[in-house]
Amino acid sequence: MVRVQQVVSTVALVLGVVALVVVPRLAIGLVPALFMTGCLLVVGLLARTRTLGLRPLLLLMGISAPWSLLIAHATLVIGEAIGLSTADDGARIALAAFVEEPGKLLPLLALALLAPGRVRRLAAVDWALLGFATGAGFTIAEDGARRLVPPGLIAELLGEDRLQYSLNPWTAGRFLIHGGSWAENLLELDTPVEVVATGHQVPTMGVAMGIALGLALWRTAKPWWRAVAWLPPVVMLTMAIVDHACYNATVGWTGWADQDTAIPTWIRLAWHVRGQGRTQIAVSVVLFIACMLVDARRRHRAGVFGDVVIEAPKAPALPMTGVPLALRAPVQAVVWLAAYTWSDLAIIAAAYGDRTLSRRARMAEGRAMGVQVRGVRQDAMTVTTPGTEPAARNAFRLVALTVGAVMLAVCLWYGTALAQDIGSWLQQPDWPYFFAGLLDGLAQWWDSLGVLGQILVTALAVLLLAWAGLSVAAALGAVGVGTWVLSHGRGIATFLQDPAAATRSYAANATWEQLLLDGADFALTFIPGSALGLGTRKAARTAAESVAVSRAARREIAGLTEVNNLFAQRDAAKAVRVWTEQQVTDWVSGLHTVVRRPYNSAIQYQHRVLGTNVEHVIPTGVPGETIVADAVTKEGNIAVAWEAKYTEGGANSLYEGGRPDFLYKKLDDEIKRYGRVISNPDNPVRGLTIITNTEKAAEFLSSRIRSILGEDFPLTIKVAP
Structure with missing residues (x-):
């Protein structure tokens, strides 16, 4: 499989380079995707408390790009429902802001509904990354489509007015409106910037960070903080909508904010107070740092669960007794963030620099250690997240659904009312295409490439997705979906513009042969894509593997209350109920039994020694x-469970500790079940005896069982060759 991936990647690289040279406007159209991917990597590196890997973020960004098509279609449908066309300023200003901004958050709502247990345990900065990814996907779709469509005559003569990109996550893809006359702007003279609107990734990340900070305030369980927990997400969403609507209005008429217009006073005031968009970046950076400080406090509160390895640099306690909380909390958070950042980087650097390994092994070890460091952060977030599963998970899902529904209802209600009030008073003639028009233009561009050009573009897309972390199979499936959309772009655009008419036309004109061909085309594109998209996972090894073992043991201590309280429960059960010998006999006789045939040496050993x-x-x-x-x-008034563990010895012996840690999941589960049996007052089992055939196996099994169930667990280990 690895060999196939290497061959496909090499072929795709060659064809991709050729595609960039020979396919018209392809390089221009890929600029947003390439830079947004780079910006996502940069912001991921800056997020020193994140628990998410880059692959799910890239996947979310990829999903958000086609999702923007549905948002555009929703804008068209809502506008038509209230009597506005795409040429009316109410749709361009109010609907664009009040539909697109909450619409970009719906992938996050879907995550909260589908995986509430994981989402409620996210770090605050994880929310920032998820918001950035969804907004970046919108930027890729919108500006990428605009760049692929050939420019008009005026744009060819005067030059295309494209967005500028860099690897700065906060300034890439931003919109600028300069002061000065039209002649100064045409000649690109150095005129002052009057209005700024960041790319879609920044406001969406801001709203997501507002959600994270709101959750942090609520989890303090203090009445005053809970009373204002709703403010961060509401304020950030409101500011995103205001900036979007006001920038769109300014494109058509820079003086609108100083006149008596249909746009409400509170929107104009908020626009001016925040510097007409010039404070967006500063606010976003401050919130980003605040999220990392919140995560650092949570990790420190997690105690041992926030430490990667014993020898790693530790975060100081920093009690600051007598200092007011308003000063103590931020100072502690800053110190802890710096300490954890240094500790994590030192551990990962040590893994990459292990001279006892080959260069290739060092690279693998460094990556594996990075995964384990993120896992430790995730463990810390888990143990500091309040609530008991599954009730907390279900409550989180219900609250997310309720808040999402209220958000959509309020935005649609106010946005449609404002759109009708605005009507067409600005009369802006040169407005960028809506997505339906862009899709039709993309279809024309795709058809103009010919078979060779389409093959080259497909190869380049596979290469980019494979480099982004997808398997070759998943990349082929995803590109197949994309090329299907491009091949059917005109039909999709027609459907978006008038679904009912398009459906009636297709039903009236399609033959049985065409229906079969279209069905096969759709099935071969989408069904294998999902089946082939299954990736493989690699196990962490060496030092990273030992970190994984420590994390697993700590998770069991935190996640299973019977481990923390196992023996207290058992002692309480003994005090409450004392079994008689006859009761023990009756209980053992009433158990279901299984007769095992001696078909291998392990079972033969079990039957012989037991x-x-x-x-x-x-x-x-x-x-x-x-x-x-x-x-x-039966031993008097208690029962004892017995287990026989036979091993053939050697370097790969499971019961002598010779296997990778992930292969011990079944054994660990068996150990924990015995812990629950012995702590259960409804049975007389009060001990476990393990019998094995080597001293090394006896030492390993004793150590592993006691590391999970504690030193006081009633365990007996016997060796019988």
Whole structure:
């Protein structure tokens, strides 16, 4: 599989270079995608408290690009429903702002509904990255489509007015309106900037950071903070809508804000107070830093779960006794953020610099350690997230759905009312295309490439997606979907403009042969794409593997309350109920049994050392959960469970610790089930005996079981060759 990936990537690289040279406007159209990808990587590097990897962020950015088509279609449909066309200023200003800005947040709402358990445990800066990715996808779709469509005659004569890009996440793709006369602007003289509008990624990231900070305020459980927890997301969404609407109005008439217009006074006032868009970047950067400070405090509060390895630099306690909370909290957060940043970087750098490994192994070890460091941050976020599953997860899903529905309802209600009030008073003649028009132009561009050009563009797209982290199969599937959209762009554009008429026309004119061909075309494009998109995962090794082991043990201590309180529960159960010998006998006799045939050496060893081929099924106390013990014996008024663990020894022996840690999941699950059995007062099992055939296996099993269940767990290890 790796060989196939290398071959496909090499071929795609060659064809991609050729495509950039021979396909018209392709290089221009890819500028937003390339720079937005680079900006996402940069902001990911700056986010020193993130728990998300880059692959899900790139995937979300890719999904958000086609999602913008649906947002554009929604704008058209809503405008037509209230009697406005795309030429009316109400649709261009009010609907564009009040539909697009909340619409870009819907992928985040979908994540909260589909994976509430993971989303509620996100770091604050993770929200910032998710918001950046969704906004960047919108920028890619909008500006990429605009660049691919050939310019008109005037644009060819005077030059195209394109957005400028860089690797600065906050300034890439921004819109500028300069002061001065039209002649000065035409000659590109150095005129002052009067109005600024950042790319879509910045306001969407701002709203997402508002959500994260609102959650942090709510989780303080203090009444005053909870009372204002709704302010950050509401204020940031309002500012995003205001900036969007006011910039669109300024494009048509720079003096609109000084006149008595249909745009409300509060919008004009908010626009002026915030410097006509010039404060967007400063506010976003401040919120980004605030999110990392919140995460640093949470990680420090997590205690040992926030530490990667014992020898790593530690964050100081910094009590600052007597200092007011208003000063103490931010100072502590800054110090802890710096300490954790230095510690994480030092650990990852040490993994990359391990001279005992080959160069290739060092690279793999460094990447694996980076994954484990993010995992430690995720563990810290998990243990500091309040609530008990699954109730907290379901409550989070319900609240997210309610808040999302209210947000959409309010934005649609106010946006449509404002759009009708504005009407067409600005009369802006030169407005960029809506997505339906852009899609039709893209279809014309795609058809003009011919078969060779389409193959070259497809190869380049596969290369870019593979470099972004997708497998070759997933990249081929995704590109297949994209080329299908381009090939059917005119039909899709017609459908977006008038779905009912397009459907009636297709139904009236399509033949059975055409229906079959279109169905096969759709199935071969979409169904294999999802099936082939399955990736593979690699296990962390060496030092990174040991970090993973530590994390797993700590998660069990935090995540299973019976581990923290296991023996207290067991002692309480003993005090409450004392079994008689007859009750123990009756309980053992009532267990379901399994007779195991001796078809391999491990079971033959089990039957020989235990003296029985009958295994017993013991309920753990968790509904529907059981454990099959190799034997159960009666010892007075208690019962003891027995397990036989046979090993053939050697470097790869499972029971002697010779396998990678991920292969021990089944064994660890078995150990935890026995812990639940012994802490359950509804059975008389009060001990576990492990019998194995080597001293090394006995040492390993004893160490692993006690690392999970504690030193006081009633465990007996015996060696029987």
